Amino acid sequence: MQHKPSLQKRLGLWLIASVILLWLVAVASASFIVRYEMNQVFDSALEETAQRILPLAIADILSRDSDTGPQRAPALQAHHEYLTYVVRQRNGELLLQSHDVDLRVFATLPRAGFYETSSHRFHGIAAVQGTIYIEVAEPLAHRQAAFLRITLSLLKPLLLLIPFSFIGVWWLTRRALRQVVQLQRLVEVRDAGDLSKVEVQALPEEFAPLIDTVNRLLARLRRALDAERSFTANSAHELRTPLAIALAKLQRLQLQLQDEPLKTQVQEIEHSLRRLSRLSEKLLELAKAEGGSTQNEQLNDLVPIIQMLARDYAYKAPGRMLLQLPEQAVKSHLDPDAFAILLRNLIENALCHGDPQQPVIIRLSADGLLRVINGGTVVPAEQLAVLRQRFVRSNSKSLGAGIGLAIVDAITSSAGIELHLYSPARGRCDGFEVSLNIIVVV
Ligand SMILES: Nc1ncnc2c1ncn2[C@@H]1O[C@H](COP(=O)(O)OP(=O)(O)OP(=O)(O)O)[C@@H](O)[C@H]1O
Numbered sequence: 143m144q145h146k147p148s149l150q151k152r153l154g155l156w157l158i159a160s161v162i163l164l165w166l167v168a169v170a171s172a173s174f175i176v177r178y179e180m181n182q183v184f185d186s187a188l189e190e191t192a193q194r195i196l197p198l199a200i201a202d203i204l205s206r207d208s209d210t211g212p213q214r215a216p217a218l219q220a221h222h223e224y225l226t227y228v229v230r231q232r233n234g235e236l237l238l239q240s241h242d243v244d245l246r247v248f249a250t251l252p253r254a255g256f257y258e259t260s261s262h263r264f265h266g267i268a269a270v271q272g273t274i275y276i277e278v279a280e281p282l283a284h285r286q287a288a289f290l291r292i293t294l295s296l297l298k299p300l301l302l303l304i305p306f307s308f309i310g311v312w313w314l315t316r317r318a319l320r321q322v323v324q325l326q327r328l329v330e331v332r333d334a335g336d337l338s339k340v341e342v343q344a345l346p347e348e349f350a351p352l353i354d355t356v357n358r359l360l361a362r363l364r365r366a367l368d369a370e371r372s373f374t375a376n377s378a379h380e381l382r383t384p385l386a387i388a389l390a391k392l393q394r395l396q397l398q399l400q401d402e403p404l405k406t407q408v409q410e411i412e413h414s415l416r417r418l419s420r421l422s423e424k425l426l427e428l429a430k431a432e433g434g435s436t437q438n439e440q441l442n443d444l445v446p447i448i449q450m451l452a453r454d455y456a457y458k459a460p461g462r463m464l465l466q467l468p469e470q471a472v473k474s475h476l477d478p479d480a481f482a483i484l485l486r487n488l489i490e491n492a493l494c495h496g497d498p499q500q501p502v503i504i505r506l507s508a509d510g511l512l513r514v515i516n517g518g519t520v521v522p523a524e525q526l527a528v529l530r531q532r533f534v535r536s537n538s539k540s541l542g543a544g545i546g547l548a549i550v551d552a553i554t555s556s557a558g559i560e561l562h563l564y565s566p567a568r569g570r571c572d573g574f575e576v577s578l579n580i581i582v583v584v
């Protein structure tokens with residue numbers, strides 16, 4: 143069977159994926175803005191530092207003796223410098239440097255304004271008519287680390303959000319689709335014979351047209367089946383009396399006839415009328431089996447019914463009925479009338495289509511397993527598979543219309559019983575076996 147996607151699962155997964163995606167988009171845009179704002183703050187700090195230090199540095203340089211050379215600004219306390227600076231002349235000659243500076247990161251000639259290398263961001267200011275420059279450098283790694291920390295702190299809630307949204311979305315979709323799941327279960331547990339209305343309270347609006355259509359179709363199907371059944375039952379019933387009258391008149395006519403060839407012709411007509419009469423009886427039984435109830439409120443012991451029917455048929459086919467029944471009663475909710483019709487059809491079949499030299503075995507176990515077994519030639523598997531359909535027969539030599547097994551099938555499916563046909567019979571190499579469990583669970 144092809145795997146069908148579940149609405150609940152699909153909805154859940156899409157919702158969770160959307161929440162995560164939206165969160166990631168939010169984190170990305172937030173970090174973009176944060177990065178922009180941070181750069182502005184850091185740049186302004188860089189500029190501020192340069193402007194603060196420059197006058198002090200110039201005062202320091204101008205107050206020195208002319209041959210003291212470049213100087214390193216002393217650190218008051220040992221610390222690591224984030225911002226380092228150099229004060230140089232326009233030609234690049236060094237005048238003053240911060241204590242932790244790495245001169246290799248600066249260009250050979252000083253520059254004014256903001257600029258960047260692969261490792262540092264600089265800000266330079268010129269003073270004393272462009273003869274003295276201060277350049278403050280800040281490592282880019284510092285900004286990147288700060289930016290990474292902020293982005294990670296924005297991403298952290300996502301770790302919590304994923305399990306919470308899993309639980310939340312699962313709970314919400316389950317709640318929202320509760321009625322749909324209920325509808326699915328209602329339809330799932332129905333058997334083919336249940337054509338009653340499908341009803342689920344508070345079903346989402348989107349499903350209302352679907353339920354309406356299903357219910358309309360079920361109602362039409364119910365009406366069509368009822369019409370078919372009542373037509374079969376009525377016509378079979380209406381045929382009964384005229385057929386019986388015609389048969390009676392034929393028998394009277396037969397007694398009055400002297401001419402032998404004419405007598406034979408009348409016998410043939412009688413034979414056909416009997417077949418017709420039997421067919422109408424069977425059709426009536428089928429209509430009843432398909433339309434009537436096959437279950438009873440109270441439990442009935444079905445063993446006496448088997449014994450009674452076996453006795454009836456023992457008169458018609460002496461010595462062929464072989465009963466194997468349990469000592470105790472076998473009680474079932476199966477309607478006794480329906481069971482009698484079912485068993486009669488099975489016994490008739492076994493007697494009529496089975497080997498006349500072999501017995502018909504009716505075996506019932508204490509747990510309700512009924513088996514009707516007869517000898518005879520094996521029915522091919524492809525025919526066996528379709529025998530329970532109406533008017534289907536495998537052996538055209540014997541009498542019959544092909545309705546008996548359809549009646550049995552109608553009764554068993556309406557009672558929720560599984561019907562099994564085997565040929566050859568189980569444990570044998572010939573014959574036919576019908577098996578079913580007569581204990582009906584209501
Ligand atoms: N016990 C059996 N042994 C051998 N063949 C069987 C047996 N029961 C049924 N069949 C085969 O299945 C066919 C269908 O049986 P079904 O009872 O439906 O119709 P039928 O007996 O031919 O006619 P009807 O029951 O309407 O008088 C039979 O014609 C026969 O070929």
Ligand SMILES: [Mg+2]
Pocket residue numbers: 487490491542545546547
């Ligand atoms: Mg039959």
